Amino acid sequence: MSIISTIVKSEAPREVILFLAGGENGISYPRLDGLYNRNGWANISNNIELLKLVDTMTTEGLINHVNGALRKGPMWRSPEFMVKKKYTFE
Template identity: 50%
Template sequence: MNTISEIVTNESPTDVILWLARRDGISHPRLDNLYNRHAWVNIGDCLQLMNLIKKMIDEGLIQQGGYGYIKGPNWREPDFLTQKKYVL
């Protein structure tokens, strides 16, 4: 299993999205595809992903910009990054 697969499988979807939004952001199709390839682990289905995205936008954790979702004004670094849990 590669590092991205480990992160998607072992971490909360909120933390995964925060991690992916931290630099250049991630488009919704790429995010949807990432969870689809991992059998919607920890998220259920695309509707739950859309609901989570909306909640994260409402909370200011992420925002839409550029080519997709980027860091919002209330963005925080995911715990697994601060703990250096994975070699990235």
């Protein structure tokens, strides 16, 4: 299992989205949807709930839609699992 799949299955969706949006290119919604779909909608019911969460996080300023990607918003913060260095990326 990839480290990304482990994170999706183990962490709250809000934290996962913060992590993925924090990268240089962010993540497109279709890729985010596919990631949760491939992982059995872990920790979130379905794509409608995922859309609602993305909308809420956008309203809160945690993420922005930029050129078709979800990226850091003005209120973005590092996900807790990154602050705690819970995973190793190699």
